[in-house]
Each structure stands twice: as C-alpha cells, then as structure tokens.
Amino acid sequence: MALWRIRATVDDRPGYLSVLTASLALRGVNILTVQVHTTEVGAVDDFLVDAPDQVTEADLRAAVERGRGRDCWVARSEARGLADQPTRVLGLATRLVREPDAAGEALRALLGADEVTWRPASPAPLGGVGATTMVLADPSGGSYELRRREPSFTPAEYARAQALAELAASAARRDADRVTLVLPDASEVLVRPATAEDVTGVVELHESCSARSRQRRYLSGAAWPSPARLRRLLEPTQGLTLVATTGPGGDAAPVVAMANLLGEGDEAEVALLVRDDWQRRGLGSALLRRLVGHAERAGYAAVLLHVQAENTPMLRALRRLDRPAAVDRDGAVLTVTVPLVAAPAPLPRQVDATARTHRAH
Incomplete structure (x- = not known):
C-alpha cells in the first residue's frame, strides 16, 4: 500500500462527495483523512489516501474524474502526512510561541509552499490569495508572499496562514517585552x-x-x-x-x-x-x-x-x-x-x- 494526497474540486451539492469517494473505493483506495475547503467554484476536497501498490497517479486521476471531480492534483505522501491538520497546526503554533522568528519556516511547513518571502511593504490593500500566490499581512509590519506551483491555494488555507502570522507577531511582541x-x-x-x-x-x-x-x-x-x-x-x-x-x-x-x-x-x-x-x-x-x-x-x-x-x-x-x-x-x-x-x-x-x-x- 502507498500513501497519496489527492485534491479535487466537486460541485457543492448533496451526494457529490459520496460519488467521488465511491469511485476511489472501486480502485481499492482507503481514505484516511479528508478536509473540505469551501470556495466560490465548489468544494475543494483534500484527501490523504492509502492505495494498493499497483495503483498509479494516472489511475487515481481517472478515478477522480469518474467521480465528478475536476482540477485534480495528485502527489505521493510520506508517513508524516498521517498527522491530521489540527495536530500539525498546533505543533507549528507551539514552535512559534518559542521561536517567533521562525514564522516564514512555519508558513512554508503549513502550506507546503515552494517559496516564502518577507517584504517590508504592507500588502495593498489587505493581502489576498490567488492560484499560485498568497500575500499575508505581517502584523509587525510588512508582508509575506508565498508561492506554490500546485495545488492551488484556497481561502481556508489563507485564513489559517494569516492566523499563524498573527500568532508569530504576538509572540514576537511578548518576546520584545x-x-x-x-x-x-x-x-x-x-x-x-x-x-x-x-x-x-x-x-x-x-x-x-x-x-x-x-x-x-x-x-x-x-x-x-x-x-x-x-x-x-x-x-x-x-x-x-x-x-x-x-x-x-x-x-x-x-x-x-x-x-x-x-x-x-x-x-x-x-x-x-x-x-x-x-x-x-x-x-x-x-x-x-x-x-x-x-x-x-x-x-x-x-x-x-x-x-x-x-x-x-x-x-x-x-x-x-x-x-x-x-x-x-x-x-x-x-x-x-x-x-x-x-x-x-x-x-x-x-x-x-x-x-x-x-x-x-
């Protein structure tokens, strides 16, 4: 068996998620965790799955498409992916309380970003999120720019990242005092x-x-x-x-x-x-x-x-x-x-x- 991460968008309508999961089940895929990110174009479902060794990336993409999913992204995952999202976020928050200067590294780990850059200028007007770029306001001044080739950023990820940036700034202020x-x-x-x-x-x-x-x-x-x-x-x-x-x-x-x-x-x-x-x-x-x-x-x-x-x-x-x-x-x-x-x-x-x-x- 092998661990994979799958992200796909489905229509936010009753029964559509069950159609997608049933299609994966026909391939012998076991869903370990699922997160749902609500967006304007539908529900973005993020799965961590355990699939038979013979199942390929192409097989998983095909199963998602048959299950009415679109904009599919598939990648191999490691055992550390078994930690659920709340546990990972709490771990990163604990680190920031001890090391406020590690905000960039924590944001990279939270989102799997390819690149994190801090800029002295504040975002105009209030930051935002795009498919491959996210801009966060640093409450201490300046902004963070994050880039990730795939999968696309979601509003839910933006909210989590901004909360983590605010925690880092709060911890830094306490450290300064x-x-x-x-x-x-x-x-x-x-x-x-x-x-x-x-x-x-x-x-x-x-x-x-x-x-x-x-x-x-x-x-x-x-x-x-x-x-x-x-x-x-x-x-x-x-x-x-x-x-x-x-x-x-x-x-x-x-x-x-x-x-x-x-x-x-x-x-x-x-x-x-x-x-x-x-x-x-x-x-x-x-x-x-x-x-x-x-x-x-x-x-x-x-x-x-x-x-x-x-x-x-x-x-x-x-x-x-x-x-x-x-x-x-x-x-x-x-x-x-x-x-x-x-x-x-x-x-x-x-x-x-x-x-x-x-x-x-």
Whole structure:
C-alpha cells in the first residue's frame, strides 16, 4: 500500500462527495483523512489516501474524474502526512510561541509552499490569495508572499496562514517585552509579560508587601484581590501586565513587582505594586515607562493613573516621565491623565536604551 494526497474540486451539492469517494473505493483506495475547503467554484476536497501498490497517479486521476471531480492534483505522501491538520497546526503554533522568528519556516511547513518571502511593504490593500500566490499581512509590519506551483491555494488555507502570522507577531511582541533591566544601583531584574501561571508568585508578592503599599495600589484598606481576580489582572483582555522577578530560578524566581496596563476604549489605566524592599530603586519608574511606551505603540490616546495625593514615590515617577499631564483631584485621590501620541510600531526586537534583550532558552 502507498500513501497519496489527492485534491479535487466537486460541485457543492448533496451526494457529490459520496460519488467521488465511491469511485476511489472501486480502485481499492482507503481514505484516511479528508478536509473540505469551501470556495466560490465548489468544494475543494483534500484527501490523504492509502492505495494498493499497483495503483498509479494516472489511475487515481481517472478515478477522480469518474467521480465528478475536476482540477485534480495528485502527489505521493510520506508517513508524516498521517498527522491530521489540527495536530500539525498546533505543533507549528507551539514552535512559534518559542521561536517567533521562525514564522516564514512555519508558513512554508503549513502550506507546503515552494517559496516564502518577507517584504517590508504592507500588502495593498489587505493581502489576498490567488492560484499560485498568497500575500499575508505581517502584523509587525510588512508582508509575506508565498508561492506554490500546485495545488492551488484556497481561502481556508489563507485564513489559517494569516492566523499563524498573527500568532508569530504576538509572540514576537511578548518576546520584545521580555528584558533584563539594570537599575541605577546596578541590581538586575527580569521584566516579562505575565501569564496565569504567575498567580502564585503574585499572591506571594502581595503577602510580602506592607499594608500601606497594598493600600496605595488598590486605593482601599480591603484585602488584596482573590486569586481568580489576580488571574484576570495577569492576562487582561485588553492591555498588558508585566512582572519583575529577581534571583536564580528564571521564570520561577520571586516576583518583586507587578505593573498593570488595563485598556478600556481609547484609554488605558496604569497601576503598580512594588515590594517594599525594591521601592525607591528606580524599578517603578522603569516599569511605568515601559507600560506608557506599550500603550503608545498600541494606539491608546491616553493613560490614566489614580494616585493618592500622599503617594510621593508614584508622583515622582510620573514627573520622571517628562510628559505633560492633567491632574484632577477628588478628595485624597488624584487622577493623572497622560496624553499619548501614536508612534510607528518598533521592530519586534527593539528595546529601550536602559534594557538589554533577554531570550528564554
């Protein structure tokens, strides 16, 4: 028996797929997997089949034509083709989370493309798909152009490829936000985007902070948020949460600070919690600058901070931003609004002058 891939277009009408499969069955062909790509000209059926050794490519083409299929493409396949499409896509997605720079290779593997080229110019207007060429928008800027002689690209493949490109760009942005900061006293902290797995470390951070520090963060004397709410803070629907860790242990090292950027509409709210023994060392100012920079790149019009009037360290950090700000007072609480000017998105690996890139291995 031999593995083959067959792709053919049939009319998208009841019973037509069964006619095609019956025609293949008459040749002793066993269908292992089938994917259906809906197009404007009909349903494109993509089969992985196991055929008797004596069955040739010409035999398979003839069987497809007798089964009312057209635009047939047939090619030998390898054992790795037995992995179904969702499994292959998940494997590629896992690789991109670890290696965002491998987007081109992942797209080639996903589509079996003959050639993948990245271009600095964005597609006009929004990319597209043709028979042998596909153009994808790179959310980080630029575009990918893919070429494949056969089989023809389908809209379903375009949607999958664009989703993979967006995942790569998202992973690259997260990687760019992962840095080692060198503070004015020469101490170092790893700053990275938070995940739900950080909830234990963030609970310990709250336990290590004084009641005064927690009260300044949450503007109340109530207990700190529940673990369920902390998970939502760590991975906000809109915005970004950063955690700072120090000491050996990598991502499992103790969390000494948490910085939240929570988006709502065209504005984002910023809040910080820094462990008492790490306050007045420049860490809060560094985190604040990174969140404001992220908000600006993300296109927010302004960031808001609700600060107690007696919170001198936070007010000092705000002054160090050296940006114009409007201040409204409501009793003991100040609302500081920092307007932002949208800036061109930086390269995925660009970091500020106070940080050096930290890559996870």
